Amino acid sequence: MEQYDVIVIGSGQAGGPLAKKMALAGKKTVIIEKRWPGGTCVNDGCTPTKTMVASAKAAYMAANSGPLGIKVKGFSVDMPKIKKRKDEIVLQSRTGNQKGLETTKNLELIFGEASFTGKKTIGIKLNDGGERQLKANWIFINTGAKPAIPTIEGLSDIDYLDSTTIMDLDHVPDHLLVIGGNYIGLEFGQMFRRFGSKVTIVEKSGRIISREDEDLSEELTKILEAEKIDIYTNTTTTAFKQKKDGKITATLNHNGKEEKIKCSHVLIAVGRTPQSRALDLPKTGVKTDERGFIHVDDKLETDVKGIYALGDVKGGPAFTHISYNDYTIVYRNLLEKADLSTKNRPVPYCMFTDPQLGRVGISEAEAEKQGLNYKVAKLPMAHVARAIETGDTRGFMKAIVDTDTKKILGAAVLGQEGGEIMTVLQMAMEGGITYDRIRYCVFAHPLYSESLNNLFLGLEG
Numbered sequence: 258m259e260q261y262d263v264i265v266i267g268s269g270q271a272g273g274p275l276a277k278k279m280a281l282a283g284k285k286t287v288i289i290e291k292r293w294p295g296g297t298c299v300n301d302g303c304t305p306t307k308t309m310v311a312s313a314k315a316a317y318m319a320a321n322s323g324p325l326g327i328k329v330k331g332f333s334v335d336m337p338k339i340k341k342r343k344d345e346i347v348l349q350s351r352t353g354n355q356k357g358l359e360t361t362k363n364l365e366l367i368f369g370e371a372s373f374t375g376k377k378t379i380g381i382k383l384n385d386g387g388e389r390q391l392k393a394n395w396i397f398i399n400t401g402a403k404p405a406i407p408t409i410e411g412l413s414d415i416d417y418l419d420s421t422t423i424m425d426l427d428h429v430p431d432h433l434l435v436i437g438g439n440y441i442g443l444e445f446g447q448m449f450r451r452f453g454s455k456v457t458i459v460e461k462s463g464r465i466i467s468r469e470d471e472d473l474s475e476e477l478t479k480i481l482e483a484e485k486i487d488i489y490t491n492t493t494t495t496a497f498k499q500k501k502d503g504k505i506t507a508t509l510n511h512n513g514k515e516e517k518i519k520c521s522h523v524l525i526a527v528g529r530t531p532q533s534r535a536l537d538l539p540k541t542g543v544k545t546d547e548r549g550f551i552h553v554d555d556k557l558e559t560d561v562k563g564i565y566a567l568g569d570v571k572g573g574p575a576f577t578h579i580s581y582n583d584y585t586i587v588y589r590n591l592l593e594k595a596d597l598s599t600k601n602r603p604v605p606y607c608m609f610t611d612p613q614l615g616r617v618g619i620s621e622a623e624a625e626k627q628g629l630n631y632k633v634a635k636l637p638m639a640h641v642a643r644a645i646e647t648g649d650t651r652g653f654m655k656a657i658v659d660t661d662t663k664k665i666l667g668a669a670v671l672g673q674e675g676g677e678i679m680t681v682l683q684m685a686m687e688g689g690i691t692y693d694r695i696r697y698c699v700f701a702h703p704l705y706s707e708s709l710n711n712l713f714l715g716l717e718g
């Protein structure tokens with residue numbers, strides 16, 4: 258049994274930086290990774306998808322630059338090249354992450370799968386054979402999540418894709434059926450439509466991005482349908498069948514009626530499930546919910562003192578920046594004696610469809626549900642000078658404000674650079690800048706954010 262001060266399991270967006278900081282603070286630290294340093298964001302999530310979204314945007318521009326006076330005579334999509342570019346960018350980031358861990362003093366990187374063997378003891382099945390047993394007083398779990406695969410008749414018999422394997426395709430599917438109309442499904446659906454696939458999206462709720470306000474779902478549906486993406490809502494998939502030639506038939510229940518769709522590829526994008534099972538948590542006493550998400554308090558400590566869980570494995574908003582913020586909370590509390598918690602932290606996020614959806618704070622539906630005294634400011638992108646000039650007026654900006662205090666409570670920007678514009682509003686929220694002040698802020702012309710003046714000029718009071 259080897260003794261360490263700190264054991265970090267998983268080198269995701271919290272684990273890597275935390276291990277480095279602990280080691281640099283003089284703690285004898287080990288980080289255990291079963292696959293690749295950097296975790297989901299670097300290897301299967303943000304980095305590769307946004308790299309491919311950029312290629313899809315280039316294809317879209319090539320096909321749609323006529324109105325800007327640029328004629329592109331026939332273009333083709335080079336999928337192997339798109340994949341190669343993505344792989345190179347991912348590898349560069351992964352290698353950087355690995356080097357960072359390997360060159361930190363007091364830090365050891367072990368490749369293998371970790372599980373608990375006792376309250377504060379860990380066994381590792383090493384990737385290159387053999388086993389090791391370690392113990393430490395502080396243990397940090399950052400094992401992330403993986404694609405959830407639903408139980409549907411025939412699914413396990415077909416060659417379905419998930420958000421990881423779809424990025425290994427070196428060809429453009431003829432017809433991609435996407436199961437799940439949320440962030441991941443929509444990003445991939447639009448991307449492959451732009452690469453040339455016929456795309457059908459199936460969503461079991463009454464609308465896509467069903468956690469967002471209805472007007473956002475409606476606007477995004479229009480935008481995606483304008484790109485000839487078929488969207489079925491109120492639809493469940495009940496069965497799959499694959500022929501010898503590879504063609505797949507999906508049986509759908511659409512508003513209570515059975516329908517069959519033939520497609521060449523199926524992407525399952527119905528959410529993510531925590532990677533906690535292999536940890537053998539009953540051996541230590543760390544509790545999970547029924548889905549396997551680790552239970553933590555608002556300081557990210559589990560039910561066992563000295564064992565913390567960070568990032569997607571603990572449930573809640575599953576974003577890279579949240580996992581990274583988890584690391585800063587834990588690190589600063591433990592080593593800088595800060596008193597930080599996850600309570601009331603802002604949760605901004607961006608969906609990288611084109612146009613993007615940038616979101617922060619509460620939605621209109623949440624304001625209504627909470628019975629707040631609120632007002633909604635809304636501005637179509639068609640009224641934004643910069644959007645008109647660049648030739649893309651799809652979407653709108655929207656902010657929820659407190660009628661009494663004039664504070665901004667939440668914002669949604671569906672439009673070009675929606676994530677960046679949302680961040681300007683987030684800064685105003687964090688700094689307590691009220692909407693009546695933003696009306697008269699001097700913003701550089703003609704930026705998208707300049708239109709925040711007009712967004713709030715539309716509000717009374």
Ligand SMILES: Cc1cc2nc3c(=O)[nH]c(=O)nc-3n(C[C@H](O)[C@H](O)[C@H](O)COP(=O)(O)OP(=O)(O)OC[C@H]3O[C@@H](n4cnc5c(N)ncnc54)[C@H](O)[C@@H]3O)c2cc1C
Pocket residue numbers: 266267268269270271272289290291292293294295296297298299301302303306369370371372399400401402420441532535536567568569570575576577578580607609
């Ligand atoms: C397709 C896709 C697109 C995304 N796009 C965005 C985006 O644009 N913006 C955004 O903010 N977020 C995005 N996300 C989400 C984001 O990637 C995650 O929220 C983020 O990576 C946080 O992960 P984490 O730190 O919890 O752990 P992860 O990054 O998942 O890392 C966990 C690590 O633990 C390792 N591990 C697991 N079990 C063990 C074990 N028993 N022993 C040893 N090692 C183990 C895993 O191999 C993995 O490397 C996206 C996700 C996906 C799938």
